Amino acid sequence: MYNDLSNEELFGPSDYSETSDSESNNEVSPCSFNEPINNISYTTFPSISGLILYENLLSHKQQNELINGIVEANYFDNPESNQAMCFGTLPSFLLNAIEIISRVPGLFPDEIQNREPLFDQACSIINLYKPGEGIASHVDLPRFEDGIVVISLLSSCVMQFKPLSVIEQGDDNNDNASYYNKFKDIQNTDEPIPIILRPGSVLALSGSSRYNWTHGIEENEIDEAGDEKIIRNIRVSVTLRKMKQDQLLLNKDDSNSFSLEVKKREH
Numbered sequence: 216m217y218n219d220l221s222n223e224e225l226f227g228p229s230d231y232s233e234t235s236d237s238e239s240n241n242e243v244s245p246c247s248f249n250e251p252i253n254n255i256s257y258t259t260f261p262s263i264s265g266l267i268l269y270e271n272l273l274s275h276k277q278q279n280e281l282i283n284g285i286v287e288a289n290y291f292d293n294p295e296s297n298q299a300m301c302f303g304t305l306p307s308f309l310l311n312a313i314e315i316i317s318r319v320p321g322l323f324p325d326e327i328q329n330r331e332p333l334f335d336q337a338c339s340i341i342n343l344y345k346p347g348e349g350i351a352s353h354v355d356l357p358r359f360e361d362g363i364v365v366i367s368l369l370s371s372c373v374m375q376f377k378p379l380s381v382i383e384q385g386d387d388n389n390d391n392a393s394y395y396n397k398f399k400d401i402q403n404t405d406e407p408i409p410i411i412l413r414p415g416s417v418l419a420l421s422g423s424s425r426y427n428w429t430h431g432i433e434e435n436e437i438d439e440a441g442d443e444k445i446i447r448n449i450r451v452s453v454t455l456r457k458m459k460q461d462q463l464l465l466n467k468d469d470s471n472s473f474s475l476e477v478k479k480r481e482h
């Protein structure tokens with residue numbers, strides 16, 4: 216799937232320039248599997264409260280392990296499929312990723328950060344994007360708790376954040392299709408805020424960024440953000456979340472075994 220690409224193309228350069236509309240600290244020190252995580256570089260966005268971008272969080276080795284795990288699991292053997300939802304006890308490459316991300320300090324406010332477990336095994340999603348593919352603007356389903364992360368792998372893209380108006384907020388319709396469809400017709404005159412997601416980065420959403428803003432990726436082969444032009448290549452993302460307790464009980468079957476639903480993204 217990515218044999219022709221160099222390490223730099225696959226995992227990104229080792230240092231990045233800052234984006235506008237953001238506040239960034241300077242220290243960059245990627246974590247490794249067994250070491251404590253120190254001096255992590257992160258960017259916050261003053262207008263989008265609760266959004267934190269950790270660039271370079273995953274080392275090349277960690278990105279490689281995740282990608283190899285995904286490739287070897289053959290989730291996307293069917294060329295029509297681009298979304299894999301994992302249920303039950305997850306494969307070790309995803310558990311490793313959860314373990315690493317869970318150790319990042321300040322990812323979420325304390326009440327989220329200290330919950331156990333931080334992410335459910337039952338609601339990991341792996342998305343595959345071929346060049347030009349995207350995901351419609353949406354707010355993640357209300358059945359998931361606050362505190363979501365998106366890990367980006369292989370290629371960069373721009374994710375657009377758009378604020379929701381008061382009227383659109385607080386709709387708790389839990390049905391998948393109608394929930395996502397309602398964001399399609401929103402006429403939003405506010406300029407979207409573009410955020411560059413590079414390989415190895417982790418985007419954390421909580422509070423307002425999780426509930427009051429939509430996020431989506433446009434169907435572009437080239438993204439432009441500020442002075443930067445990003446030519447999209449194959450991109451893979453891993454979304455980690457926690458299911459609300461009542462939903463977990465509703466969806467619980469009698470085993471902990473791993474199961475998988477692979478399909479074409481509906482939105």
Ligand SMILES: O=C(O)CCC(=O)C(=O)O
Nearest residue numbers: 340342350355365452454
């Ligand atoms: O692929 C991404 O970067 C975003 C995925 C996403 O928003 C989701 O799975 O809800």
Ligand SMILES: [Fe+2]
Nearest residue numbers: 353354355430
């Ligand atoms: Fe999402």
